[in-house]
Amino acid sequence: MEKISIGNNVFLLPMPMVLVGSRKEGRANFMAVAWVSRVNASPNAMCIAIGNKFTAEGIFENKEFSINIPSVDLIAKTDLMGLVSGREYDKSKEFDIFYGSLKNAPMIRECPVTMECRLIESVRLEVDTIFIGEVRNAWTEEKYLTNGTPDITKVSPFCLSMPDNRYWSIGEQVGKAWHDGLELKEKLEKI
Amino acid sequence: MEKISIGNNVFLLPMPMVLVGSRKEGRANFMAVAWVSRVNASPNAMCIAIGNKFTAEGIFENKEFSINIPSVDLIAKTDLMGLVSGREYDKSKEFDIFYGSLKNAPMIRECPVTMECRLIESVRLEVDTIFIGEVRNAWTEEKYLTNGTPDITKVSPFCLSMPDNRYWSIGEQVGKAWHDGLELKEKLEKI
Numbered sequence: 001m002e003k004i005s006i007g008n009n010v011f012l013l014p015m016p017m018v019l020v021g022s023r024k025e026g027r028a029n030f031m032a033v034a035w036v037s038r039v040n041a042s043p044n045a046m047c048i049a050i051g052n053k054f055t056a057e058g059i060f061e062n063k064e065f066s067i068n069i070p071s072v073d074l075i076a077k078t079d080l081m082g083l084v085s086g087r088e089y090d091k092s093k094e095f096d097i098f099y100g101s102l103k104n105a106p107m108i109r110e111c112p113v114t115m116e117c118r119l120i121e122s123v124r125l126e127v128d129t130i131f132i133g134e135v136r137n138a139w140t141e142e143k144y145l146t147n148g149t150p151d152i153t154k155v156s157p158f159c160l161s162m163p164d165n166r167y168w169s170i171g172e173q174v175g176k177a178w179h180d181g182l183e184l185k186e187k188l189e190k191i
Numbered sequence: 192m193e194k195i196s197i198g199n200n201v202f203l204l205p206m207p208m209v210l211v212g213s214r215k216e217g218r219a220n221f222m223a224v225a226w227v228s229r230v231n232a233s234p235n236a237m238c239i240a241i242g243n244k245f246t247a248e249g250i251f252e253n254k255e256f257s258i259n260i261p262s263v264d265l266i267a268k269t270d271l272m273g274l275v276s277g278r279e280y281d282k283s284k285e286f287d288i289f290y291g292s293l294k295n296a297p298m299i300r301e302c303p304v305t306m307e308c309r310l311i312e313s314v315r316l317e318v319d320t321i322f323i324g325e326v327r328n329a330w331t332e333e334k335y336l337t338n339g340t341p342d343i344t345k346v347s348p349f350c351l352s353m354p355d356n357r358y359w360s361i362g363e364q365v366g367k368a369w370h371d372g373l374e375l376k377e378k379l380e381k382i
Contacts, residue, residue, distance in 0.1 A: 003289060003300065003330045006340070008235050010306055010329035012207055012227060013260055013341060013348045014361055036203060037228035039240035040316040044199050047238065047321065049230035069204055072365050080372030080379075088381050098194060109194065115201055123314060123323065125231040130238065132314065132321070138201035139194045149197070150204060152352040152359065157204045159350075159361065160368055161343040167371070169362035170205055174263050174349055177356035181271030188271075190279050 014159035014168055019081055020048055021066035021097075021106040024058030028092035028106035031055040032082030034160040035128070036067065044135040046117060049128045054086040059131050062104035063119040067133075068111035071156040072169055077110075079167075100137045112144045112155040205350035205359055210272055211239055212257035212288075212297040215249030219283035219297035222246040223273030225351040226319070227258065235326040237308060240319045245277040250322050253295035254310040258324075259302035262347040263360055268301075270358075291328045303335045303346040 015034035022029050035049040046067055050056055059065045070078045077094060084091070096109035100116045107114035117133025144154045152170055159168045206225035213220050226240040237258055241247055250256045261269045268285060275282070287300040291307045298305035308324025335345045343361055350359045 003305075003332060005291070006329050006331055006336075008306075008326045008328055009233075010235065010304065010326065010341065012209070012229050012237065012258075013304065013343050013346055014205075014207055014350065015229070016203055016205055016207070016350075018203070035229045037238065037240060038203050038206070038226045039238075039314075039319060039321050041242070041318040042200075043317065044201065045316055046203065047228065047230075047240075049228060049238075051232070067203075075366040076371045076375055078372070079366065079368060079370065080375045083369060083372045083376050084379065089379050090382055100196070113201065113204065114194075115199075120316075121314060123230075123312060125236055125311075125323070126234065127232040128230060130230050130321075130323070132316070135199045135201065137199055138197050140197055141194060145197075146355070149354055150201065151355070152204050152357070155204055158365055159205065159207075162368075163340055164337070164342070165368035165370070166343070166364050167366035167368055168343065169365045170350065171360035171362035173357050174360045175266040175270065175358035177270060177351055177353075177358055178274060179270065179356070180267045180358070181269070181274045184267055184271045185274050188275065188280050191281055 011162040014161055017078060017158055017160050019068040019070055019078060020055055022055045022058035023062055023104040024054055027090055028097050029054055029058055029086035030081045030091050032078050045132055046135055047130050047132045049130045051128050056129055059119060064102045064104035065117050065133055066105040066107045067115045068108040069113040069157050070111050072158050074110060075167055113150050114139045202353040205352055208269060208349055208351050210259040210261055210269060211246055213246045213249035214253055214295040215245055218281055219288050220245055220249055220277035221272045221282050223269050236323055237326055238321050238323045240321045242319050247320055250310060255293045255295035256308050256324060257296040257298045258306045259299040260304040260348050261302050263349050265301060266358055304341045305330045
């Protein structure tokens with residue numbers, strides 16, 4: 001297993017795809033984002049990292065945004081949201097939009113899971129800015145739930161790999177978390 | 192499509208699984224992490240979000256950490272790294288460890304893709320802390336590459352869904368990014 005250096009411009013594999021909603025110039029705007037993660041347990045907080053885009057301006061202005069998880073049948077629309085800027089195109093026409101309690105966090109009805117977020121902090125890096133949002137409320141539909149929570153097999157999200165720029169569905173269940181290591185744990189000795 | 196509120200404790204779907212490496216009390220330590228994202232284009236920066244754990248103490252102390260992408264054949268070992276604390280167990284014994292230029296960023300030889308990171312910023316939230324690291328160098332093996340970059344089908348990473356705590360493989364290619372929306376783009380009218 002000879003390791004080789006491949007420079008520093010490597011990507012996480014895979015990257016979950018979401019659509020980030022914001023408001024700017026009086027209209028709802030959406031952007032395809034693959035740099036996203038949960039970042040705090042309680043209260044639930046999520047971060048997204050994006051460049052100096054129309055979306056970033058909207059979030060700075062209103063301190064609110066949404067995170068929408070699209071399913072594989074929304075791939076073309078999701079991709080479109082990464083191809084054009086809300087500065088030039090009215091992206092609000094592309095989806096059926098709804099709102100929760102945050103009036104500047106437009107959510108996409110076609111997306112199985114959506115979250116409305118209140119900006120709590122931003123971190124400006126050289127090129128991109130990390131927006132950290134507290135999730136105020138999440139929305140779904142009955143048909144996506146199993147035991148009261150969104151079921152990944154029903155939501156059918158997709159991921160991105162870069163720099164080859166391919167989208168991937170979720171595969172098979174290959175394990176159980178906080179479980180599959182239990183057998184190995186029994187063999188460990190404490191320090 | 193009647194939307195229902197499911198409170199605020201919702202998770203991103205899916206969450207990519209990584210192992211975060213650090214050094215503490217003179218030994219290498221590893222932790223399973225699913226809250227991870229790239230956050231800056233250039234220089235490449237990644238963030239992880241973790242609680243007040245042994246790993247967090249190590250990163251604060253040394254300002255260095257690693258991100259290791261495990262493949263599906265490492266599920267049990269990865270899960271184990273989320274079950275026990277480096278405070279009680281010497282996790283360095285579980286892997287074949289190697290180092291690049293950062294001497295406090297131990298990397299796992301069994302992982303197809305690894306990155307050594309220098310801490311550039313941390314953001315303390317209520318429960319968890321976001322560690323933002325500049326990726327100084329990434330490592331892989333020839334067999335994981337296609338056209339010079341890590342190929343997700345060869346790396347075979349896996350993801351987590353919560354709160355059902357299931358691990359998932361990557362499925363089929365379902366699209367091409369910055370491409371599948373081009374047809375829809377042609378029909379759009381500029382503002």
